[in-house]
Amino acid sequence: MPSRLTVVLVSLLLATPAGIFWLWLMILPSRVALLCPEGCRCEKEGYYVNCSDAGLNRFPSILSRHARELVLDGNRLTCFENDIFISKGLVDLRILKADYCKIRRIELCSFNGLTKLTHLSMKDNEISEIIPGTFETISRLVYLDLGINIVEHLETDVFNGLVKVKYIDLVGNKLQYLHPDTFVRLPNLQSLFLSNNPGLQIPIGRHFINSHSLTQLCISGCNVRSVSVETFANVSALERLDLSYNNLRSIDMNILKVLPELSVLNLRRNWISEIIPGTFEKFSRLEYLHLDHNMIEHLESGVLYWLVELKAIIWKETDCSTSIQIRS
Secondary structure, X not given: OOOHHHHHHHHHHHOOHHHHHHHHHHHHHHHHHHHOOOOOXXXXXXXXXXXXXXXXXXXXXXOOOOOOEEEOOOOOXXXXXXXXOHHHOOOOOOEEEOOOOOOOEEOOOOOOOOOOOOEEEOOOOOOOOOOOOOOOOOOOOOEEEOOOOOOOEOOOOOOOXXXXXXXXXXXXXXXXXXXXXXHOOOOOOOEEEOOOOOOOOOXXXXXXXXXXXXXXXXXXXXOOOOOOOHHHOOOOOOOEEEOOOOOOOOOOOOHHHHOOOOOEEEOOOOOOOOOOOOOOOOOOOOOEEEOOOOOOOEEOOOOOOXXXXXXXXXXXXXXXXXXXXXXX
8 A cells, every 4th residue: 555655746746747748658558559459560659550461350349549540451351341430430540551351342431431541552352343432532532552453344433532532553453444534533643553454445446534634554464456546635644654565566656646745655565566757756755765575676767856855765675586776
């Protein structure tokens, strides 16, 4: 039993602001520990919660309500249910990662309450469908990664509400068709990754994507056989275009005329055998051109004449093991 002197000293200590602060520091670690789910690691006073590879088969039940970053990678969660985050009081989340979790279904109102979320990653799951309206309540989202899932089709309004999103990754899905207006309501979208969707239809006679803000488009490994002026006519702000690892045999010389801001063009690993003189006529913004691993054996002397801003052209490692010679 504490002596009267001890009681008096503690009482005097707690009567000062410094004493109260000391007591708070003593209590805080145990409080955070209580809020950290079993198998998880909680740091930065509970703001960072890492439950990766924790053997979870359902959403963790005890979480710090002021968590700002939650990592759920490598568990077996299968489904994000309606109101799952708001029901846990996780309204301060900025970053949510749920990669490799076997997620199959995302219910319509799963992300209710996450009004501060800026980063969402659900890569390498088994998601086959995104219901229109799923993202409407997370309007501050900047980064969205849905790569390596099994999504085949996206409705035109599936990304409604993502007015601040800059980056969307749909690499390695099973996309078959994209409506041109799928991304048109995303005024800040800058980077779109669609690579390794081998069944994706890339149209020749109409627009592929309508976007006035898009600066980077990657559609490598999509079995593209041909593209035309109409394909890229409505993405005139593009600065980087990746068409590598496709089945292109030629390039329409007029494509670059509708892409006046293009500085990087990646055409490696195709079947292009010739660059027709005039292809780059009056086109001077291109800085980097990748032509390696094609079937090109020579370039006419005037082919690169208009590329006055060109810094590097990669062309020597061809599949036919022949170095390209520029004819004089």
